[in-house]
Amino acid sequence: MASAAAAASLSSGAPAAQAQLPHVVIFPFMAKGHTIPLTHLAHLLRRRQLAIVTFFTTPGNAAFIRTALSGADGVAVVELPFPDDHGATVPGLPRGAESAEALDSLSSFPAFVEAASLLLPRFEEALAAAHPPASAVVADALLHWAHAAAAARGVPTLAFFAANVLAHVVREACHRDNPAATLAGGTGAAAYAVPEFPDVQLSLADIPLPFDDPDLTAMASAGWTTSARASRTVSGGEAWWCASGWTSGRWAVLWHGGVKGFLSHGGWNSVVESISAGVPLAVWPMSAEQPLNAKMVADELRVGIRVPAKDGVTGAAVLVKSEEIATVIKELITGEKALGAKAREAMEEGGSSWRAVEEMIAGLGRHQPA
Numbered sequence: 001m002a003s004a005a006a007a008a009s010l011s012s013g014a015p016a017a018q019a020q021l022p023h024v025v026i027f028p029f030m031a032k033g034h035t036i037p038l039t040h041l042a043h044l045l046r047r048r049q050l051a052i053v054t055f056f057t058t059p060g061n062a063a064f065i066r067t068a069l070s071g072a073d074g075v076a077v078v079e080l081p082f083p084d085d086h087g088a089t090v091p092g093l094p095r096g097a098e099s100a101e102a103l104d105s106l107s108s109f110p111a112f113v114e115a116a117s118l119l120l121p122r123f124e125e126a127l128a129a130a131h132p133p134a135s136a137v138v139a140d141a142l143l144h145w146a147h148a149a150a151a152a153r154g155v156p157t158l159a160f161f162a163a164n165v166l167a168h169v170v171r172e173a174c175h176r177d178n179p180a181a182t183l184a185g186g187t188g189a190a191a192y193a194v195p196e197f198p199d200v201q202l203s204l205a206d207i208p209l210p211f212d213d214p215d216l217t218a219m220a221s222a223g224w225t226t227s228a229r230a231s232r233t234v235s236g237g238e239a240w241w242c243a244s245g246w247t248s249g250r251w252a253v254l255w256h257g258g259v260k261g262f263l264s265h266g267g268w269n270s271v272v273e274s275i276s277a278g279v280p281l282a283v284w285p286m287s288a289e290q291p292l293n294a295k296m297v298a299d300e301l302r303v304g305i306r307v308p309a310k311d312g313v314t315g316a317a318v319l320v321k322s323e324e325i326a327t328v329i330k331e332l333i334t335g336e337k338a339l340g341a342k343a344r345e346a347m348e349e350g351g352s353s354w355r356a357v358e359e360m361i362a363g364l365g366r367h368q369p370a
Helices: 004-009 032-047 059-068 106-129 144-152 165-177 179-183 216-221 250-254 268-277 290-300 322-334 341-347 352-367
Strands: 023-027 052-057 076-079 136-140 157-160 230-235 238-243 259-264 281-283 304-306
Touching: 023 032, 032 052, 032 059, 032 136, 032 157, 032 268, 032 352, 052 059, 059 076, 106 144, 136 144, 144 157, 165 179, 165 290, 250 259, 250 268, 259 268, 259 322, 268 281, 268 290, 281 290, 281 322, 290 304, 304 322
Parallel strands: 023 052, 023 136, 052 076, 136 157, 238 259, 259 281, 281 304
Antiparallel strands: 230 238
């Protein structure tokens, strides 16, 4: 088990060239949807020899992270334990919960975000022990206290947001305008134009859950369930990957040449990974911002098809007939949708995403700790 002290010697066996690289500390929020993209970042930084990387997490999440980091040479994983019985310290939190997947419902999520701040002393200790000193901390935006603690030590931070920018803008717009009240109120309004993105027209089925309820107090009791089931279907010799929950190896599956489509709940990780692999999406949104992601996939990016909503309602409680799923899949398979080429081009050497990572690391060089 790695500890805070391990961070002090993480580069002891590294060549001199490694010692000259920036040292990036990555600290994800304890939810797999927030963690997986940052493990991808760690792989990228190591594969391109852009930085030394240390990954902070808790003991309950360490095994998952070590598996996800397999093949990323030289990444240290430092475990920051919660205080004993932290579930009893924060009201509304299940005992021993160390990840969002361990929560019973969405109503426990705010308590879990609050409980994460109990890791602050451990984080400060590990950051102080880091050798070479951290050049930057990449931390989830929900871990606001980690950003403040790093800044107090003169270490620059980068905030990671697990959802796309449009989702954050629409969330704020829902708090401000409550478009569901207009769309469901019998006023005749068929769509809500997002002020910051006026070309984006949202129906009630596109509004992120739980903001699709005109009574915003319903957010306090919104349910949240997860599953980890997966199945593979084959039709006409073409493979489709259908997954819910967290499926190990999803990235590798999507890049397999035999996969021609992805039936997904529309989580942002799934969307980005599928587009990057050039695999068209059939999106069946269930919760959170997934209806909005489905809107982007089908109407804005035009890289997939949405499973139709029922009477303006979407989600896990809405039953969809198998015939409707079959129709969506057939339409996607037979359609002439060009996708993936631009995404792959962006990630190739010299592409926009390739350059963006180099520019980020170059910016860290201007803020090296003394």
